[in-house]
Amino acid sequence: MRINVLQHTPNEGPGMIADWAHAHGHTMYVYHPYQFGVLPTADETEMLVILGGPMSPNDTLPWIKQERDLIQQLLDRDIPMFGACYGAQQIAKTLGYPVTKAPAKEVGWAPIYRQSPVIPGIPAKLSVLHWHEEMFTVPAEATLLFSSDRVTNQGFVWKHRVVGLQFHFEPAADNVREMVVNDYRYIAGSVLNQTAAEILQTPVPRENQQVLNAILNYITAE
Incomplete structure (x- = not known):
């Protein structure tokens, strides 16, 4: 299977998604539309x-709208899709639902709580990395998948083929370090009140890879 990845900043790559792709023998292509203006085709x-x-999906850069055009084509074709943070917001906006400021800026490690058993093998509570201050509106046709203590809309699944998460399951330890050392200024103002050092010192829970794998297996299952 050809997996096309849309990356939007140098320090937020596919992380453990690549591990899953390689373990299943898939081929992964990474695009950087913010820099090169190139997107894959639906075909x-x-x-x-x-x-x-x-x-933000609310920005008016041409490539952001072009991404949503691609997303719409793939939704129409029932192609598996996974969105993280901005990516989940792009999916929700493509489906016609607004992206707004979240009730709180969350940056750092904090728990999320499973809201639906639709995807097997997901624990009731997980510790994940948050890095956002906007949030999607859960589409009416979707199922709310996760919530946090401060932001209800943390994840959704749409028609078995699409999952959007407001937080990050994909970073391994090296990826967390890359995010923090390059974007540490963004931590200021977070309600989680964690320093860059505290975020770096928190181990990535082993179960996050397992749950990420379960989600990716779910949306790609025949």
């Missing part, structure tokens, strides 16, 4: 991953 996309970034 060459068998799965789409839309990663996070500092931009």
Whole structure:
């Protein structure tokens, strides 16, 4: 399977999604539309991953709208899709639902709580990395998947093929370090009140890879 990945900032890559792709023998292509203005076509996309970034779906940059055009084509074709943070917001906006300021800026490690058993093998509570201050509106046709203590809309699943998460399951320890050392200024103002050092010292829970794998297996299952 050809997995096309849309990356939106140098320090937020596919992380453990690449581990899952390689373990299953898939081929992964990473695009950087914010820099090169290049996107894959729908015909060459068998799965789409839309990663996070500092931009907003409400921004008016042409490539952001072009991404949503691609997302719409893939939704129409029932192509598996996974969105993280900005990526999840892009999916929700493509489906016609607004992206707004979240009730609180969350940056750091904090728990999320499973809201639906639709995807097997997900624990009731997980510790995940948050890096956002906007949030999606859960589409009416979707199922709320996760919530946090401060932001209800933390994850959704849409028609078995699409999952959007407001937080990050994908970073391994090296990826967390890359995010923090390059974007540490963004931590200021977070309600989680964690320093860069505290975020770096928190181990990535082993179960996060397992749950990420379960989600990716779910949306790609025949």
